[in-house]
Amino acid sequence: MPQPNSVPTRPCPDCKGFSVATITTGDRSADGTRETVTVCCSACQGRGFAPAWVTAPISARAGK
Numbered sequence: 712m713p714q715p716n717s718v719p720t721r722p723c724p725d726c727k728g729f730s731v732a733t734i735t736t737g738d739r740s741a742d743g744t745r746e747t748v749t750v751c752c753s754a755c756q757g758r759g760f761a762p763a764w765v766t767a768p769i770s771a772r773a774g775k
């Protein structure tokens with residue numbers, strides 16, 4: 712069976728494709744808005760799709 716040349720892009724399994732989360736710290740800034748921090752998904756570095764090591768077959772991950 713022929714293999715496709717390109718692997719379809721799959722959403723990152725860690726963040727389900729959200730990639731970047733904005734988290735409230737619980738503090739308020741001087742103008743009354745919530746202080747937030749933006750955190751990129753550590754698995755996909757904020758790209759939102761699965762990195763190659765996630766989509767690669769397990770045999771490839773093991774380096775065999």
Ligand SMILES: [Zn+2]
Pocket residue numbers: 723724725726727728730752753754755756757758759760
């Ligand atoms: Zn992710």
